[in-house]
Amino acid sequence: MSEPRGRSTQRHATATDVARLAGVSQSAVSRAFTPGASIARETRARVEDAARALGYRPNAIARSLTTRRSRIIGVAAAYLQNHFYPDVLEALSKGLQARGYHLLLFTPDAARDADPLLQEVLAWQVDALILASTTLSSALAGQCRAAGIPVLLFNRTSRHADVSSVTGENLRGGRLIAEFLVAGGHKRLAFIAGIENSSTSRDREAGFTGWLAEHGHAPPLREVGLYDFEAASAAARRLLARSDRPDAIFVANDHMATAVSEVARHEFGLRIPRDLSLVGFDDTGPARWPSFSLTSFAQPLHPMVDAAVAMVCEMIEDPAAPTRHQVVPGELVVRGSARIPPEGCVSRGDALVWRPVQETVV
Amino acid sequence: MSEPRGRSTQRHATATDVARLAGVSQSAVSRAFTPGASIARETRARVEDAARALGYRPNAIARSLTTRRSRIIGVAAAYLQNHFYPDVLEALSKGLQARGYHLLLFTPDAARDADPLLQEVLAWQVDALILASTTLSSALAGQCRAAGIPVLLFNRTSRHADVSSVTGENLRGGRLIAEFLVAGGHKRLAFIAGIENSSTSRDREAGFTGWLAEHGHAPPLREVGLYDFEAASAAARRLLARSDRPDAIFVANDHMATAVSEVARHEFGLRIPRDLSLVGFDDTGPARWPSFSLTSFAQPLHPMVDAAVAMVCEMIEDPAAPTRHQVVPGELVVRGSARIPPEGCVSRGDALVWRPVQETVV
DNA sequence: GCGGGATTTGCATGCGCATGCAAGCCTTCC
DNA sequence: GGAAGGCTTGCATGCGCATGCAAATCCCGC
Structure with missing residues (x-):
């Protein structure tokens, strides 16, 4: 050589x-x-x-020491099994790389507390912290604020602390899905939640049950799938084994929805959507494949990531900027996994989307 | 607060x-x-x-400056759409976190040259570099060696430079799959390659065609899927539209194999495995779901990652250690996507695997 | 009660780079 | 021809921490 x-x-x-x-x-x-x-x-x-x-x-390390800017952004991501997050990670990485930042990745255990790990990342003097699938303890949020480190929650919000966030339209999505399923003539609805204390799951559920209640429908059956494939499968088994089996299930994300689809078809021999309608959330990965053809509320990846990148950069420029909660609009993409109401769907581009008559802004 | x-x-x-x-x-x-x-x-x-x-x-930055060890490991990962890599990433991250290392992630563009990005990562004085789905230019390999930075190729090897690697049994896997398909009575075989110059694709293909040639079978049809879902779909369309449509396809990884499965069933109305047998590689993600039930040569994730973590740590301890090419053994997991030969399968644990009579060690 | 070894501590320095400041240089214009 | 001003440059210093070395302290046995 x-x-x-x-x-x-x-x-x-x-x-x-x-x-x-x-x-x-x-x-x-x-x-x-x-x-x-x-x-x-x-x-x-x-x-x-x-x-x-x-x-x-x-030497970037020596440079960081004197400039006091590391150009490193800590990113916490768990649940990489859920196809949404690898896509997010890749897009975030590319977007931030293009702006001269690098990602210090850490993967908190879903089970264990993320705080100790976060501490290690803070030791790296990261210029900012993006939490993609982890909740932030308020203690840590306080520390970050004290240290002047911007924190951005991605696809999460936090009620504890006043922390900026980028999310999809969880609440509106849940409402639209309720409306869509009712318009499709379903009578026995069910909801499979993700992780109980995650804001996404809570908001989606709140939108769903809220709309139903407002319109005089019975509350849906409910199971918990923990955003996990196996747990969601088990939840589906419990629901589908009931004598009053639901005729439509809203599953809190696509990852779990594919699990439900598998169980329904291959274990219970149900036909979708004839015997069971399924709606997911995210519109990502396998959900789009013909085998699943999942009707799903889209969280548009690139707009969300672009927003996150822009917000993080702003926050780094001006750490005193007020916290913001950016909600990126999405739409209910209609495919074949749920019965299609006789009217209310419009085609947008190459896709069919659910177009509510008139909705109140939430 | x-x-x-x-x-x-x-x-x-x-x-x-x-x-x-x-x-x-x-x-x-x-x-x-x-x-x-x-x-x-x-x-x-x-x-x-x-x-x-x-x-x-x-302050980890200041500490690194004096100790000259950053405890950061650069990890390049592309193709995160392929479910194998998020899993790898998560496992790697956890394994290295447990040993006090953190991952600096970078995502080279499949299209563009990874070298400039790698340079930035080297500026961070990373203690080692793991390349999970990127090839290393020999120029860069030289630089790393000159700088004393251990490099580990994960699921890749490089013919250019003398760089350590961890891979699955690509060659043997290809051979077993050939044997398996022939034993299943298939007559018109095809192979869908990944990226032409990736060692994994080449080795899998070499094993496949090698076995066929040695046993007097015609060489398979061949298309290229670039490890990409769309490209693999297109490759499948070309193969399946032929008048001499193959009766079995070995697809260089599961990610592409799911694409082929979708095209075969939903666009060509074929029934698997009656009309077409499909074998993949990796045994990961959706491949295991009932909808695909893919017969696939397993690359055992955790053994591979554990080996990688151990090797990286060794290399950091002793940078002068000789390069090693560790091959983690796998097995051909038999499911429903390919016709099952009348004999030769044995059950191992809860799975069925293909057990060749006697193979020569390669 | 005292010497010697073991333990603990502080001092000084350097890791590699960025940057304020003042000195040096060149250009330009009257 | 000379001075003012702009552009470059080098010097000195510090970022926050680790560590070799020497000084200080402690403990123990004789």
Whole structure:
């Protein structure tokens, strides 16, 4: 190879080495690598040559120490089994990479408390924290605020603390789904919740049951699926084994909805949507495949991620900015997993969506 | 809240602040947070009290600067749509978190060159680099070696450079699948490749076609699916539209195999496995769901990740260690997507696996 | 009661870089 | 020709922590 050096840890070249070779001061080297710094064109070229010759790259750690900005953003993501989150992660990573940030990933155990892990991430002086599928303890929120670290909840909100968030239209989605299922003539509705104390599940449920109550319908049956494939399967079994089996189930996300679909068809021999209507939430991954063809309220990935990236960057610029709760609009994408009401669906682009007559803004 | 401080960037407490409050030197504070350092029990307690009072946490960036170990591991992962990788990512993250490392994630564009991004990650003085779905340019491999940074390829190997790797049994898997399909009486085989220059796809194909050739069978039809859902769908359409439609397809991974399954059943109205047998690779995610019930060569996630974690840690300990190519054994899990040969399958645990009579070790 | 070893502590320094400041240089204009 | 002003440059310093070394303290046995 072209690297005939000694066997192991070759000391990395430092700015001082480059300076020596280029015949300039270390400051000049620093300036050569700092966009906008005051340096003559010719000097910069000389430094760049020397840097290339030595294979020099500025040490991001040392730089962070002096600039006090790490350009690292801590991201917590759990439930990567749910296809929504890998997509989010990839989009977030690309969006932030494009702006010169990198992601320090951590994956809290669903079971265990995330706080100790978060602490480790804070030790890295992250410029911001994005929590994609974890709730934030109010203690930690306080710490972050005290330390001036912006925190953004993605697809979650927190009632404890005053923390910014980006979410889809959970409440409205739940309402629309109720309306849609009732319009489809279903009589025995059921809801499968995600994790009880997650804001997404609560809001979706609140929208769903709220609309039903307001319109004089019986409250739906209810089971808990914990946003987990197996748990959702079990929840489906309980529901479908009942003598008063529901004729429509709203499942709090698509990941669980696929599980329910599998159980309904392959264990109970039901036909969808003839025997059972199914509606999910997220409109992501396998839900779109023909095998599932899931009717689902869409959480538009890229708008949500773009919003998150923009908000995080703003918050880093101005840590004193007020908290914001951005809600990214979505729509109920109608496919084949639920009976389609005789009217009320309109085609938008290549998809069919549920278009309520007139809804009150929530 | 309990943090009545001023509005924004509260300067973080430093070791010196803690030292002052605790009435000791800054070194003592440092030692209190360094496991194994020489410090009296009582002093440590005093420091810890002061630290707690000030909300002090050692600054990981400053620590890294002096220790020259960042305890950060760069991880490149693309193709997160393929369910295998989120699972890998989560397991890797947990495994390394448990050992005190954190992951700096970066997501190279499949299209674009990963090198510039890798450079940025190297600037972070990562202790090691794990490439989960990206190939490494030999230039970069040289740089890493020169810098003494261990590199581990996960589910890839590289012919260019002498870089350690962890993979499944790609070659053997391909051979077993050939044998399995032939034993099932199939006559017109096809292979759908992933990305042409990825070692996984090449090895799987080499095993497949190698076995066929050795046993006097015609070479399979061949299409390319680029490890992409849409591209694999298109490849399937091309294959299935032929007048000499294949009666069995080996698809280079499960992600693509689900696409093929969808196309075959929902666009061509084929019944699986009666009209078409399908075998995938990875044994992950939706492949196991009843809707797909994919026969697939398993790449055991946790053994692979555990091996990767162990290898990375070793390499960090001893950068001069020789490169290793660890191959984690798997097995062909037999489900319903391919015709089952009259004999040769044995049940292992709750699964059925293909048990070749006697194979030569490859 | 005292010396010697073990333990604990503080001092000083450096990790690699960014940056305020002042000195140096060149251009320009009267 | 000289001075003012703009552009570059180097010097010195500090970011927050770890650590070698020497000083200080403690404990123990004789």
